Amino acid sequence: MSRKVSLYEEAKYILATDVGSTTTKARYFEKKDDSYRYIVSGEAPTTVEAPFEDVTMGVRNAVREVEELINRRLLRENGIICPRKDGEGVDIYVTTSSAGGGLQMIVGGLVKTMTAESAERAALGAGSIVMDVLAVNDPRPFFKKIERIRSLRPDMILLAGGTDGGDIRQVVELAELIDTAEPKARLGIGYELPIVFAGNKDAQKDIRNLLEEKYALKIVENLRPTLEIENTSPSRSAVHELFMEHVMSHAPGYNKLMKWTDVDIMPTPAGEGMMMQLIAKTFNKNVLGVGLGGATTNVYSVVRLFERDRSSNIRFVRTVSANLGMSYSISNVMKETGIKNIMRWIIFDIDEPIVSSRLRNKMIRPTTIPQTIEDLMIEHAVAREALRLGLQHHRSLARGLKGVKKERDIGDFFLEAEEESYIDMMNIDVIAGTGGLLSHAPRRSQTILILTDAFQPEGVTLMFQDSVFMMPHLGVLSTVHEHAAWEIFDKDCLVRLGTIIAPKGLAKEGEHVVTVSLKKPDGEEVTKSLNFGQIFSISLEERKKAKVIINPSKKFDVGKGPGHTLQTEVEGGVVGVVIDARGRPLFIPENTTERRKKLINWFTSLNAYPETILDN
Amino acid sequence: MTNSSSAKSTYAYSPGLKVKRNELVRKRRILSVPGEVLVKEGDSVSFDTVVAKASLRGLPHISRTASILGVDPDELEYYMLKKTGDFVKEGEIIAEVSGFFGLFSRKCASPTTGTIESISNLTGQVIIRELDIELELKAYIPGKVVKVFPNEGVEVATNAAFIQGIFGVGSETHGELKICAESNKDILTENDINSDFKGKILVGGAKISKGALYKAIEIGAAGIIAGGIEDNILMDFLGYEIGVAITGQEDIPLTIIVTEGFGEMAMSKNSFTLLENFEGYTVSATGETQIRAGVMRPEIIIPHEYDGDKKIEENMEHSLVEGMGIGTLVRVIREPYFGAIGKITMLPVQLQNIRSESMVRVMEIEIEDGKRVIVPRTNVEIIEE
Secondary structure, eight states: OHHHHHHHHTOOEEEEEEEOSSEEEEEEEEEETTEEEEEEEEEEEOOOSTTTOOHHHHHHHHHHHHHHHHTOOOEETTEEOOSOBTTBSOSEEEEEEOGGGSEEEEEEESSTTTHHHHHHHHHHHTTEEEEEEEETTOSSOHHHHHHHHHHOOOSEEEEEESOTTSOOHHHHHHHHHHHHHOOOOTTOTTOOOEEEEEEOGGGHHHHHHHHTTTSEEEEOOOSOSSTTOOOOHHHHHHHHHHIIIIIGGGSTTHHHHHHHOSSOOEEHHHHHHHHHHHHHHHHTSOEEEEEEOSSOEEEEEEEEEEOTTSOEEEEEEEEEETTOOSSTTHHHHHHHHOHHHHHTTOOSOOOHHHHHHHHHHHHHSTTOOOOSHHHHHHHHHHHHHHHHHHHHHHHHHSSOOTTOOOOOOHHHHHHGGGGGOOOOGGGOOEEEEESHHHHTOSSHHHHHHHHHHHHOOOEEEEEEEESSSOHHHHHHHHTTOHHHHHHHIIIIIEEEEEEEEEOBBOOOTTOEEEEEEEEOTTSOEEEEEEETTEEEEEOOOTTOEEEEEEEEOTTOBSSSSTTOOEEEEEEOOSSEEEEEESTBTTOOOSSHHHHHHHHHHHHHHTTOSOHHHHOO | OOOOTTOOOOTTOBOOOBEEEEEEEEEEEEOSSOOEEOOOTTOEEOTTOEEEEEEEOOOEEEEOHHHHHTOOGGGHHHHBSSOTTOEEOTTOEEEEEOOGGGTTOEEEEOSSSEEEEEEOTTTOOEEEEEOOEEEEEEOSSOEEEEEEETTTEEEEEEEEEEEEOSEEESOOEEEEEEEOOSSTTOEEOGGGOOGGGTTOEEEOSSEEOHHHHHHHHHHTOSEEEEEEEOHHHHHHHHTSOOOSSEESOOOOSSEEEEEEEESSOOOOHHHHHHHHHTTTSEEEEEOOEEOSSSOBOOEEEEEOOOOSOHHHHHHHHHHHHHOOOTTOEEEEOSTTSTTOEEEEEEOOSSOEEOTTSOEEOEEEEEETTSOEEEEEGGGEEEOBO
């Protein structure tokens, strides 16, 4: 192992792949002039399905593209040349995978908002899609739950329930329910379904007696040993272990792929989540990240929470909205949000049925891209809604532990509503976006506007974007070479879009909101006053910092309380420093003419779309 | 712009939907649980031949018997009137606690008809399993059994015309093919349908109107095929909105297949002509669609005697494997040229700026009226004929 570690540290050539549902993406990195850089990409269709049924074929095709571009041999008959030898191959090869729909799980616990919710967080944190959450207090009748378990074909089940030392009967009942339903694994007959038990430790013996013979059972520490403690880490590790041993090894070609790499194959969202955590760690800031994909939307939060005793801990939560996405799931976004919410972002005349037909046609032909600016704007409208719904879903899980007895004082009762979620946009320092639509937006100002309209940052927030889709690759790489992963990420992947200054509050149209005085590093000073409903950007290059004095009017707050001045430092980006005086919550006029006029003003102000469409 | 005729293939091409006059269609008919295969290799089968059968374990019901009786789980066995393996009817008393002289007795009735599977002295639950459900798997297409998978199912093969749709709803069906439109551009209306079409699979042109859909249901048609359908008509008919394209399990009286998409869309001439050629034939069809991992498209299978030319077909297969090249016939599948068919005239290597300002790989195609247009490569599909 030590030889490997030193080999990793000295690595010069690195190859990473992500075996996605439709495309296998290879990224090649090299150490040049003492720093690690992204060099080229290769892509090919994923070959998990018939007639190929061997993912390594897609990996080979993608890597072959890389070979052609760098003029270096990386492949041999039985895989990737690793470690390198005689000027061929790489020093590190790592891969993530979401082929075949990723890791799909059912989770269970006693109380829906307590142990079942903790189990859900653990499964999501491990990179899975949660197909259903079972709980003893779930209102569905037994036979409905059984029918549901029978109809789903999960890759794995995570069963939690009960605090240590508590009554074991109910958690055994839940295990009985699962066993009675005889769940079938997605990967077919003859495959032992993995079950992780992370519940009351006193129930372990009975769970073993009940489940061990029929399932690949793994028992780990209770994820809620007491109501006050949530310990998801052992469950997450067990999920990863079983994912490799029982799920990946049964997927077509993965047995071969597993031999090509020394590093465990990681579910794609787990890789993305590692990078979000690395951003938070490196910048020492609270991060809200999003991966807006074709089928799913992943939202990540890494937030430092302060306890009553002033100690703090960092909470990492990932949620996946399995049917919110920009291609396969685009119609579902329309279904969830309603066509009217999509239409409110559109500035030109087009009938609702035409928009809905276009979105359904994108669903059935998911690989197509917008050719016209109108089509692009329709997709951007959907993206805003997908992100908004994704964050809404995230908030439902990013919250304090339910069931914890708390000492309360009178002030706490006023704060009770906020306890629902600890995601307070005023405390989010960084927003990072990745995924095809965000990464490939023709203008960066489109990305910053989409993220801002959907997430509505408050106060001062730094905005990032993934330039080339490689967060999952770098996430898995960070498990063996964090330094290389961060260096590549920082230099070649992370686009600094800029900083958003968004005062929280509402006012009447035209009323004064904020005055911002900004001093650039070259000494240039810019002062800008904005009224309600305006947005404006001040240019400040990437990696440049400027001192700002933000003076909000008395109805508005930028983090210091209503009307209080904030002096801080902001970072520039390709869009610059954006002052957003459109209100929080964002105010969009109901009247179509007024709304379109507003949208056109906003888009024009940030130069987000071509004049040809904005002038019409 | 660079014209690179040597740029023969790219990984990012869409193979398009199959529209073939002669195809050796192989259908795997596999049980969802292990069972018994009823045919052997070489047997001839018809649409309705049952090729395999299995027993699906009945649905289990859980009764919290100890809790209902108010006794401890470990005492439950003492109060049970039935034991593991006993057959019980719904409502039949399975356990009882009697008080003094029969007063204050508590009883627990079976929630279903079935067999007592287990009695737990730990949780106090009794599991009663419903009777097994017999599953029968039909051949779906007529042809020869070419492979048997013991305990699982068979593969049936036949020569057929094969047309893939882009989207559908409704499960496997079969019926006589009836052309109800004069051209691929016609809208199918209720006036095009009459009661003689009962049990048939109807073919429209560019769109299924609301009237046509309900008339088809009224007269008992087995299915409808057309170029497009308005999404609101389909959603009204289903009673819910489709979020993701995973269909085929709907409980609806007929199968619907669209070959082009949502809205009014002329059915591709190739598909329409092929269907016209086989009017009166009995066809198998399914609306099952899955546009996700494990992609499935709806299909129309028209079994018939082989009448093709092997050499031409092999050449066609070869050119498809090669991918796209100058002269390849493609169909545009996105606005602003949605539905246009044309031949590739240029495949520039460099990325190009399109109207949305995205830099993408493009192609130039000459569409039907002789006009040359630029489209992203991902926005076309190769026409397989």
